Each structure stands twice: as C-alpha cells, then as structure tokens.
Amino acid sequence: MQKLIELGRNKRGVALITVILMVVVLLILAGALLDSTVSEAHGIGTNGISNQALNAAYAGLDDMVLKLEENTSGTNVGVPAPFTTTMNGDGVYASQYSVSVIKQWAPSANFQYFLIQSKGTAGLPLGGPLEPIRTVDALVRTQPFSSYEMYSISEVNNFGGTVYYTNAQHFDGAVYSGGPMNVLYTNGANPPIFGAGVDTAVAPNYVDQNFNPGQPGNCSSIDGTTGCSQVNVGGSPKALPTFLDNLLVASESYYGDATHNAQNPPSPATNGLYVNQALPNGSNGGPLLTGLYVQGDVTIYAQGVNAGGINKQFYIFQVGASVYDVAIDFNANGGIGTTTVTGPGNVITSYTGIASGQPAGGSGGNGSIFINGNVTIAGGTDATGLIGKSAIGATVHGSYTIGVPDYITNHADSITLNKSITDLDASSSSNDVLALWANDIKLSNNADAAVDVDALMLTGYYGECTIAACNDGTLYNKSCTASTCGGGAGRTLNILGSLVENIRGKLGTAVVGQTSCATGFCRRMMYDQRLGSRPPPFSPTTNKYQIIALQYK
Helix, strand or coil, X not given: CHHHHHHHHHHHHHHHHHHHHHHHXXXXXXXXXXXXXHHHHHHHHHHHHHHHHHHHHHHHHHHHHHHXXXXXXXXXXXXXXXXXXXECCCCCCEEEEEEEEEEECCCECCECEEEEEEEEEEECCCCCCCCCEEEEXXXXXXXXXXXXXXXXXXCECCCCCECCEECCCCECCEEEECCCCEEECCCCCCCCCECCCEEECCCCEEECCCCCECCCCCCCCCCCCCCCCCEEECCCCCXXXXXXXXXXXXXXXXXXXXXXXXXXXXXXXXCEEEECCECCCCCCCEECCCCEEEECCEEEEEEEEEECCEEEEEEEEEECCEEXXXXXXXXXXXXXXXXXXXXXXXXXXXXXXXXCCCCCCCCCCCCEEEEECCEEEEEEECCCCCCEECCCCEEECCEEEEECCCECCECCCCEEECCCEEECCCCCCCCCEEEEECCEEEEXXXXXXXXXXXXXXXXXXXXXXXXXCCCCCEEEECCCCCCCCCCCCCEEEEEEEEEEECCCCCCEEEXXXXXXXXXXXXXXXXXXXXXXXXXXXXXXXEEEEEEEEEEEC
C-alpha cells in the first residue's frame, strides 16, 4: 500500500514538471511572436512614413513643373527659385517637400531641358531625427506644338460658322481645343473620331445625327471609351506662339542667330534672296552662316531628289523679275555639303554647308527660310532644278521652316498653296520634315481631286482676337464663301502632320451622314509621329512640359 502511494506521488511530480516546461516553451514562443509583431508594426510604420515622404517628393515635382509652365512663354523661360512647402499629410504625420531646378541646358533641336530635384520628408514631429528623406530627380523638356495633330483656340470658322468634329474624320494624334468643341457623332461608328485623346478647356457640345444634344451613354464612336474618359476637360487654356517665336525664324534666317527676335524683321532696300546678310554676287560665298532670307513677295518651286547618287534639294525663288535657283547638295565636300545659288544674270555663288536642318546648339540658321512678304507654293521642278513645273506637286528633302511675319503689328502676309507639298521620304527614320508658318495659309486649287500637305502648319499668334471675334489665323480654302466652296464635290485635303490654328478655317461643305464633301475639300488628317520628337527647325514649343526620365530613391 505504501508503495502504491509513493508511485502516485512520483507521477504527479512528473506531470507538474511537464506542465512547467510547456508553460516555459509557450512563454518563449509568445515572446518571440510579440517581438516579431512589434518589429513588423514598426516596419509597417516606417514604410508608411517613407511612402508618404516619397509622395511628398512627387508632389514637389508636379508643383515645380506647374511653375515652369506658368513662367514659360515660347522660347522665354523664367526658372523658378527653389521653394519648400509643408503639408498636413494624412492627419497623423506631417510632410514637406523642397524642390529646385538644379540644371538647365542650352536649347537643343527646339527643346528646352531642365533637371528638377524634389526632396520629400515626413514624420512626427516634422524635422525630427527619425524623419526619412525621399528624393525624386526628373528630366523635363518643353512640349512642341508639333506634338499635337490638331490644336485650335476657337471652334468657329473664318465666316463665323460652326465647325463639327464628325466620324468622317479620325485623329490618330493628340488634339487640343480652347472650346467649346462641337462633336457630331454616329453611334457604333468605328474608328472613333479621337484616337489619341483630347484636351479641352471647356466641356464639348455633343450632338447625334439628329442633332439631339448631350453626351451619349457610350462614347466608343467618339474616343473609344464608354464614358468619354479620353476627353480631358479643364485645366489652364493653352496659347498660340508669340511674336518672339515667329521672329526667331527671321533672326536665324538673316543673322544666323537667335538674338534679333525682339525687333521687326530686316527690310533690305532691294528685293531678293539674301544669304549671310547679302545678295549673292558670285564672290561673297564661303561658309554658310545663316538661313535663307527673302525680301519681297516670292513664288517657290521645290523638288527633292535622293536617287542614283544624287542627294539634293532644289528651290526656285521667283522674286519679282529676279529668279534664284538654289541647290542644296548633301553629299558634296565629303558630306559637309554645299549650298549653291544661281542668281540673276546666271551669277553662281557657292557656300560651304547645307541650308537644311537645325544645327546642334540652335545657332547657324540652317533650315530657316523667312520671307518678308507673301509666299506662293507653285509646284515642283524639272530634274535639273532650274525649271519650275506648276503641273506637279512640290517635294521636300531635308528639314526646313518656311515662315512669314505673324504677330500683332505685322500679319498681312500669307502662304498660298497652289499645289501639294510633301516630304520626299515620310518613313519613320527620315529627317524630311517641313513647317509652314503664316497668319493665314490659303488653299488655292480647284483642279486637283486631292491636295497633299506633309507639314506642321502654324497659323495665328498669341493674343489674336482676344478683344473681338475675327477671321484670321487659320488654314482655309480661298474658293469658299459663307455658304459654299468651289471645285466640285468629293475632293480631299490630306494632311500628314500637325495643324495649329487660332480659328477653324473653312475648307469645304458636307452633308450630315456623308463621308465626302459636297463642295470644296474634306479634311483628312494623319499625325506624323516624327514631328513630336524631331520637329522642323526653330519651330515653337508650348508652355507645357514632358517628363522624359525619372529616378527616385
């Protein structure tokens, strides 16, 4: 009996020890779990503050880009001073950003480049030793007008009539409108009117084929979305190029620099073609230091050739009774090139260098052609480049901007298109690009079934018509009246490029539901993607900036 009692006591002792050991193990596990939970909570809190600091840095970047835009007018940029802003954050942790432009590069190929650095911080209390700092570095550049396929300030035509965007048109590039846009849609139509998005200052006016107003329940025929989400409404209205932008082309053409754009263009006493600030006389050749400058009204024939070992651009400039034949040879002088002018009396003057393409650094005037007068594009040339051919369209090989005065005190001169003008090579790798710049670009052709224009077309200027309605600053058909246009039905104006207008010029008349025009020209546009990255020489930029590279840490 005594043995049995002792045996039971021994068992109870073993059980007690086992329980104690299990409790110790559980306490150890609970402690480890608690330590892990505390560490995880601390990590979550730290990551949360760090992310808030990063968000603050991004906010600083957006703020500086906005200030750059507000301080930019064409080529004139006022770089904002560094600044710091404190925010309330998420209600628990305050946040702050300090942002500055730490580098500005000299303009390159029309673009202004800036490096922005924004440092974001967050914590409680703000400025404490445990506060994380996150940094965002961004390379931004100005956005050219040529990054838009269609850019208009007003949505009335040059007769005061309403202009509609319809499914007979398709824009595959970005569109901007000062508004209000008038969108006449056809349910179920494909492709949509706008294929790459729209920015507009005010809400568009939508109407269906029966002119019933209101945004449709499904916008797939308008912008390819259900709720018109690619039509971005609001924001600061955009502007047209300034007089400084326009006169930059004149400065580069006559002086070969960008410093004479705050004055009226030169007005030499003798009409003609000027190179290096002088009429070519056979003995004043040498290095090409400027663009091409014409004093007086001019008729231009143009022909590009790149075949059979010939790599040239021919221009014929007819200034009154004087004729100047210009041959730009890209292969001469071991690839340096020559520009040869045959002037009145068959006087030949040769220049080293090519009058095409903007040089690195934006100086030299290459590619700028400015006319202090009216311009008529009349056709191409024969194979020699010496005889104008009005029966064929003009072609362009190289990179050029052809401009006339377009600003508030001097905008009477215009560019008239009698024939098509196209790039010799419009493939994605080609550098054949053209800009045409005038207050009004006029289409004067009632014979051809189609007219083709491969170009950035710039019309109008900043502040035009802000006091009263006007009919200037546009591309329009000279044969149009308020009610009809000349030239018969079913004709098209095919634009490969970009069109910037103050108002919407009248080109033709259409019947609702029809894809062809009853009179005049129907506009058919296709965006040339090259213009966004390789715009024509000295063409202007908007006050908007693009972030092209980003790094955060």
